[in-house]
Amino acid sequence: MKPSAQFHTKLSVEQLDAVRWQLVALLAFYSAKYDSMTIVPAGTVTDFASVPRIPLAFxxxxxxxxxxxxxxxxxxxxxxxxxxxxxxxxxxxxxxxxVPTWRRIPMYWAVRAFGAGRYSKAG
Structure with missing residues (x-):
């Protein structure tokens, strides 16, 4: 039986300013669909999700x-x-x-539709 997708660590951050946060410990997530582990190192800076500041979307x-x-x-x-x-x-x-289905599906389709400009290809 294939393991389910899950976080192996909890998100641990400290606030740097009004919009940026820094990971104080690594964040590890296992994807069951791709049978892969993603590890984000401590020290990484994030603004969390880049949601447009349109009132309803925000x-x-x-x-x-x-x-x-x-x-x-x-x-x-x-x-x-x-x-x-x-x-x-x-x-x-x-x-x-x-995240409930009614929220995660629109968020997924938003990144599919509008995320190309933020994606960086390696190499």
Whole structure:
């Protein structure tokens, strides 16, 4: 039986300023879909999910699934996996964080539709 997607560590951060946070311990997430582990090192700086400041979008999605957002931002910044894989892992991580389906599906489709400009290819 294949293990389920899960975080192996808890998100531990300290606030740097109004929008940036820094991991004080590594964050590890196992993707069951891709049978892979993503490890974000301590010291990584994040703004969590980059949600547009449009009032409705911000109200619906800001501050939700922060650990999943860190994993996704790390994968986008490294570019070591294809963008679709990073987005699929984000979807799994949101579920592991307890983000309800009605919130995680629109968040997934938002990164699929609008995330290309933030994705960095390795090499």
């Amino acid at each position: 109200w619906l999605f800001a501050g939700i699934g922060q650990a999943a957002a860190v994993i996704h931002d790390w994968l986008y910044g490294c570019g070591t996996v294809p963008r679709k894989v990073a987005d699929d892992i984000f979807l799994e991580a949101m579920e592991a964080c307890g």
